[in-house]
Structures are given as structure tokens and as C-alpha cells.
Amino acid sequence: MTHTHAGPPGPEETALAAATTPEPGIVTCDACPVLCRIRAGKTGACDRYGNVDGRLTRMDPLTVLTRAPDAVRFAGDDWDGNPIAAKDVFVTAIGAGTTYPDYKPAPFIVGSEIDGVDMVTVVSEGIFSYCGLKVKIDTDRHLGAETAAVRARGEIVGHVTTAEYGSQMFSLGGVHHLTGGSKKEGVVACETMLSLSNGDAVELAVDGGASVRVQSGAAPVVDGVPEQRMRVGCGSATIGIFASQWLGHADEVIVVDDHITGVLTEHQAGRFLDMCPAGIRVRGRRSTPGRYFQVANPGLGWGGTDVVDPLAIIEKIDQKIAWPGLRLLMVSTTGEHSAWFVLDDALRPQPASMPPAIANAVARIGENCEPALCTVLFMAGAGGSLRAGATENPVLLTRAVQRGRARVTSGGAPVYVWPGGGITFMVDVATLPANAFGSVPTPALVAPIEFSLPLADYAALGGHIGLVRRVADVLAQSKPRGVLLPKGVAFPIG
Numbered sequence: 001m002t003h004t005h006a007g008p009p010g011p012e013e014t015a016l017a018a019a020t021t022p023e024p025g026i027v028t029c030d031a032c033p034v035l036c037r038i039r040a041g042k043t044g045a046c047d048r049y050g051n052v053d054g055r056l057t058r059m060d061p062l063t064v065l066t067r068a069p070d071a072v073r074f075a076g077d078d079w080d081g082n083p084i085a086a087k088d089v090f091v092t093a094i095g096a097g098t099t100y101p102d103y104k105p106a107p108f109i110v111g112s113e114i115d116g117v118d119m120v121t122v123v124s125e126g127i128f129s130y131c132g133l134k135v136k137i138d139t140d141r142h143l144g145a146e147t148a149a150v151r152a153r154g155e156i157v158g159h160v161t162t163a164e165y166g167s168q169m170f171s172l173g174g175v176h177h178l179t180g181g182s183k184k185e186g187v188v189a190c191e192t193m194l195s196l197s198n199g200d201a202v203e204l205a206v207d208g209g210a211s212v213r214v215q216s217g218a219a220p221v222v223d224g225v226p227e228q229r230m231r232v233g234c235g236s237a238t239i240g241i242f243a244s245q246w247l248g249h250a251d252e253v254i255v256v257d258d259h260i261t262g263v264l265t266e267h268q269a270g271r272f273l274d275m276c277p278a279g280i281r282v283r284g285r286r287s288t289p290g291r292y293f294q295v296a297n298p299g300l301g302w303g304g305t306d307v308v309d310p311l312a313i314i315e316k317i318d319q320k321i322a323w324p325g326l327r328l329l330m331v332s333t334t335g336e337h338s339a340w341f342v343l344d345d346a347l348r349p350q351p352a353s354m355p356p357a358i359a360n361a362v363a364r365i366g367e368n369c370e371p372a373l374c375t376v377l378f379m380a381g382a383g384g385s386l387r388a389g390a391t392e393n394p395v396l397l398t399r400a401v402q403r404g405r406a407r408v409t410s411g412g413a414p415v416y417v418w419p420g421g422g423i424t425f426m427v428d429v430a431t432l433p434a435n436a437f438g439s440v441p442t443p444a445l446v447a448p449i450e451f452s453l454p455l456a457d458y459a460a461l462g463g464h465i466g467l468v469r470r471v472a473d474v475l476a477q478s479k480p481r482g483v484l485l486p487k488g489v490a491f492p493i494g
């Protein structure tokens with residue numbers, strides 16, 4: 001191992017040095033139940049802690065968020081102690097260390113004055129067995145049936161869950177995959193979650209479905225094909241949006257969609273425009289006029305169906321209503337698939353060259369689609385022992401969070417805390433600084449978590465008041481890594 005740590009130990013290292021065993025040159029890490037015995041110059045099983053000059057040391061630098069990059073210097077510079085910096089710097093839990101199962105206070109309990117109010121932030125890297133990812137994949141392509149198993153490297157790491165508007169959803173990880181199956185399943189589930197949480201790409205395969213490459217902030221790649229567009233809406237919505245633009249250029253428009261296939265002249269929008277019925281009936285189950293469910297099977301073709309030839313979804317053409325020369329547009333909900341037909345004398349649709357006005361209308365659908373992305377939310381429960389690192393009476397912290405008196409952040413990023421019991425939170429991994437997540441071999445994920453609240457409230461809930469350290473002291477002693485607060489993201493406290 002090559003380590004870059006230099007300089008005198010900070011207080012956290014000094015505290016951790018108490019874990020040194022009598023065995024010469026070996027330190028025992030007590031930051032998680034694995035209790036690694038680490039030889040000089042080596043790191044423990046998770047690479048998060050190492051033996052540096054006989055001291056147990058967190059190997060990654062503490063990360064602080066700053067909204068005023070000029071106010072402080074970081075990463076080993078001597079900080080000049082400028083007190084203005086306190087309100088501009090937020091100490092995150094990234095690199096802070098762990099005290100699981102929290103029989104000791106959190107690694108950092110930081111005091112600062114924000115807008116005239118004394119605040120405290122309790123900072124810790126939580127170890128989460130109860131954690132998972134909710135992955136939103138912007139595509140209409142059929143990735144697999146709901147509840148189908150999702151695999152990474154052959155191991156089941158999650159399942160397909162309820163689809164959302166324009167997106168397929170996966171639920172990955174969770175305690176049952178981490179600890180309830182084989183050891184290999186747990187390891188792969190943990191590694192999959194860690195990679196996705198830190199913004200890396202992962203190949204996933206759905207049983208009976210597609211393979212998909214998922215990466216936070218990037219387009220999904222389905223069976224090797226990068227997804228381009230998120231649909232503008234379902235087939236019915238697409239008709240509602242664009243009906244007036246088709247009027248006068250087409251006699252019928254059928255928008256092929258796995259959810260609702262729309263038929264313009266039957267649809268309320270077509271009637272509103274006084275369009276004549278075209279007599280073209282599509283397959284599937286009619287929901288309401290001009291809106292059809294299940295015109296085909298789900299798949300990777302037109303509009304998330306298995307349709308390759310759009311005419312396959314036409315059940316019949318009414319000889320009494322349709323007419324020779326009738327102009328028919330068939331299009332998908334992203335505009336990626338489109339075809340133009342004109343009925344011949346026998347009322348059979350014949351492919352024809354698409355008029356410019358229709359080509360423009362199809363392009364308009366594509367223009368209105370948002371780029372297809374993958375979004376990864378990390379979800380975990382912090383309502384357990386982690387609270388003991390903050391207070392001797394943990395339920396009071398839970399109540400403070402539930403009442404909005406204590407704010408929860410993850411690496412400084414805003415989180416959503418679920419209503420009800422516990423402290424179950426979700427955070428978009430894209431809003432955290434790089435490499436904010438880690439893991440331990442139990443297996444479990446390590447994620448940063450901070451609780452910020454007024455000092456008076458912290459005292460009232462039995463907080464470890466005697467261990468509150470000024471931001472200035474933390475900066476001076478910990479040689480942190482400074483990360484600029486992303487534009488548009490609110491400062492975590494205040």
C-alpha cells in the first residue's frame with residue numbers, strides 16, 4: 001500500500017489510536033464489526049482505514065463543502081483561521097469515519113454560527129445493511145416484467161418494480177440480497193450498489209427481458225443500443241399535444257404505445273377538431289374513444305411494444321367509412337419510429353413518401369422529448385444505532401428530524417425523509433461529491449450522513465455537547481478536501 005497521509009495526527013486519529021492492540025506494529029480497526037487487524041503500511045478489508053505509522057487512520061480525506069472557495073484553503077495548507085469561513089463551510093461525513101455500532105460519539109460534532117444562530121452538525125459515515133437503490137431508467141422499451149429478477153454478474157441483486165411515466169424502474173440491493181442469500185449474492189449486490197452510488201456504470205440483466213447498462217446521469221443502453229429520448233407522453237397524450245399540428249395534413253394518425261395507443265379521429269382531440277372518422281380500427285382493448293390498451297406485446301420495438309411492422313396493429317379498415325387516398329401517419333411516442341401510408345383503391349395502406357409538413361410534425365415530437373437518463377436514488381434507514389453517536393437518548397433525535405428541527409443531509413446533499421417512524425431517507429447520488437460512498441465486507445454500504453440543528457435543541461435532546469468542535473478547529477486539524485457547493489444547491493445549514 002502506498003499512503004499519502006502526512007503531518008501530525010488530527011484528533012480523530014488520536015482517538016482512533018486507542019484501538020491499537022498490544023501486538024507490535026498491528027492496529028485493530030473498530031470502525032465496523034469486521035475488526036480488521038492491520039499491519040503497518042497496510043489498509044483493512046474495505047481500504048477505508050489503514051495503519052499509518054502505527055495509527056488507525058481514515059485513508060480518504062474529510063470532505064468539506066464550501067460556498068466561498070477563496071475564504072479558506074484546504075488539503076494540507078495551513079488554514080489561517082479566518083472566522084468568516086465558518087458560515088461558508090460545511091463539514092460533510094465523507095471521509096469522516098465511522099463509529100458503528102455507535103457505542104462512541106460520532107467522529108465529528110461540529111459547531112458553527114449561521115445567521116446569528118449557534119448550530120451543530122453531527123457528522124458520521126453510516127454503515128447501512130438496510131439500504132437499496134431506486135433506479136429510474138428513462139425508456140419505454142420493455143426491460144422485463146414487473147417483479148422479474150434483475151441480475152448483475154449472474155447474481156440476483158434486485159427486481160423490476162412499478163413503471164413510471166416514461167420510465168422503467170428497478171429496485172436494487174436491500175437487506176435480503178445483502179445478507180439473506182448466498183455470500184456471493186451479498187457481495188455482488190453490495191458492489192453493484194456501490195458502483196452505481198459512486199456514479200459508475202453497471203451492466204444489469206433482467207430475467208426474461210433485456211440487458212441494460214445503467215449509470216447515474218447517463219443514457220441507459222438497452223441490449224447494446226443507447227436510448228436517446230424519453231417519450232413525450234403516452235399515445236393519447238401525444239395526440240392531445242400535437243393534434244392541431246396534424247390537422248389538414250393527415251386524415252388519420254395512430255400513435256403506437258405500449259401503454260395507450262391513440263387513434264386521432266376517434267380521440268377526443270380529433271372530435272374537437274371536427275375530424276371525420278377514418279374507419280381504421282386497431283387491435284387491443286378499447287379504454288375510451290381513441291385510446292387502446294394492449295395493441296401488442298411489450299418489447300423493444302415501436303413505442304415500447306414488440307411491433308416492427310406498424311400495420312400489424314391494424315385490425316380492420318371499415319370499407320364503408322375509409323376512402324381511397326386516405327392519408328395515414330403511424331408514429332411512436334418519441335418520434336423515433338414513423339411511417340406514412342396512403343390507402344389505395346382497395347383501401348389497403350401503401351407506403352408513400354412522407355410530406356414535409358408531416359416530417360416536421362414527427363420531428364416536433366422528437367424535439368419535445370427529454371434526453372433519456374438513468375437516475376439513481378440511494379435509500380437507507382438511519383433510525384438505528386447511528387443516532388447514539390449524536391445523543392444519549394436516540395428517540396429524541398428521531399423526533400427532532402420528524403418535526404423538522406433537525407435537518408438531514410448526505411454528503412451535504414438534500415435528502416427526502418420518509419414520513420412515519422424511523423429516519424428513512426432517499427438521496428439522488430448525483431448530488432453528492434464524487435466517491436462519497438464506501439462499503440464494508442459484512443456486507444453493507446457506507447454512506448455519509450449529517451444531522452444539523454440549533455445548538456440549544458441539540459443540548460435539549462441530550463447531545464454530546466462536550467464534544468462539539470468549532471469548524472475552524474476541524475479545518476485546521478483535519479486537512480480536508482474542499483469541494484465547491486454545486487450551483488443551485490442550498491447551503492446545508494441555515
Ligand code: SF4
Binds near residue numbers: 030031032047
Ligand atoms: S472492514 Fe474497514 S471499517 Fe471494517 S474493520 Fe476492516 S478496515 Fe475497519
